[in-house]
Amino acid sequence: METEFVARLLAAIPSDPRLDVPPGDDAAVLRPPAMRRTVVTVDMLMDGVDFILGDGCTPAQVGHKALAVNLSDLAAMAARPEAVVVAVALPRQDGDAIGRGLLEGILPLAEAHGVTLAGGDTNAWNGPLVVSITAIGSVAPGRAWRRDGAQVGDLLCVTGPLGGSILGRHLAVNPRCREAIAIAEAYEVHAAIDISDGLTLDVSRMMQASGTGAVLQLDAIPVHADAERLAAQATDGTSPLDHALGDGEDFELVLAMPAAEARRLAASSPDSIGTSVVVIGEVVAEPGLRARDAAGAVTPLTPRGYVHDFDA
């Protein structure tokens, strides 16, 4: 059901040796890289939930974000991005302009990460904008980072400062694909997850999958300047650290690594892997999350973050 949007999308991109059949057929035909596994992820973004179109948010920003969150999932697996397909439900009103705008956000990010646009499905309707991107990557056999591999004694690291993403970084998402691949090539990583819904919520997911718990060192958590600004603006008493712990949409990676490896990574030059990695806690046997403050006092920590909820 490809039409104008996809036709323009496909016309806008150079031919790619990974594509066996020219774009625009019933399906794309890709040459999978030899001796690698195929990594697949999908994320759907909806107007009014993941962005609010028009409210300081352009279609190009939506296109960027829709691709970036998928690339972030590939980064969390240490996978190399290869191809994406894009499905959209465009509002009938201004659908053509919105489709063009989406492309303006998707294409530069795809090019920057060496991703080929392999196809798509475009639809018009009277509802809000919906964009669903499926990203396909590759990884050497047995080398994908899983979320269930954290081990007691591992240190937890994060690839950048957290909190306050709503001030703009929730749209200008910077997926850590190159950083992940650089780390995977030079360090031993037991488990990884990207922070989409909130540091504590996503760490708790990793711990639950691994059958472990975690103690976060509160004064070690890198707090983003946006979290400081947000706390200063608001009057609800939420601290910058609270924002770092629960805001989500940071799209940094949390890594569980053998302690010596984590210390080696945290001590490395940011130039070597593209960002500064900080140790924020350790993996323990006791399930659940706890926080240790600067004085050494340990208290339970309730996972917070964005939860997709339904009416019953």
Added chain:
Amino acid sequence: METEFVARLLAAIPSDPRLDVPPGDDAAVLRPPAMRRTVVTVDMLMDGVDFILGDGCTPAQVGHKALAVNLSDLAAMAARPEAVVVAVALPRQDGDAIGRGLLEGILPLAEAHGVTLAGGDTNAWNGPLVVSITAIGSVAPGRAWRRDGAQVGDLLCVTGPLGGSILGRHLAVNPRCREAIAIAEAYEVHAAIDISDGLTLDVSRMMQASGTGAVLQLDAIPVHADAERLAAQATDGTSPLDHALGDGEDFELVLAMPAAEARRLAASSPDSIGTSVVVIGEVVAEPGLRARDAAGAVTPLTPRGYVHDFDA
């Protein structure tokens, strides 16, 4: 952002040797079959456009259709279905029940076609139900059916009767995957497309891609009993044949084949490939579509079918 729907989806399916990492991680890790290409397609279905939930249409029927239209795209490439990922925007009201219903439609069809559910993304919102499925298949190198390979002198075949799908077949879609693979193994096919938007519209797309035209033999086109029923119900003067030419959502395949191969296929037992294939016309050098009636008179034929349109 996987939550209840995907958790249940993943829990409901058996482990699959094609999955390298257990479902539920940031992305799925698949073992691509050796020596085969990867075939990828995506289709998004929206409430009010592709189905009307509640109006005689259950969530299970939507789930079935959403998977079936993707499998039909794989069939049109002669690809073997391997894996799917499912992204949904569930209405907050009754989202949980709708998610369960979708699965009841998806799982049996996935099992029937040997497809593994590799992952997904579930979201809740205040909008209508949206389901986007990405299907991944495989095909031997150089063996994918393309839509641009039709040659002058080829005969056009169709894999089943057409028209009137709105009476129920538009939901109970029967993707021609097994039939396509059986045909691909035993016959030479130059081009293929599935009939999603309408026979004449989809044939015109194949002809345009191939740089050819087509003459359809009107009295040879297999008209479905639903087209007869629909024409009898309506008072707008649309004939059963008109329905067969333009209704769409038949999800039969149109194949362009060397004449001798087409005749051999049309003469074969339905048991051998799973359906009766009928020759409906021929590929000619002159662009565009024309119709030949039983008396041999040839007239221009305007492609008709479903077009996704925008307000400018």
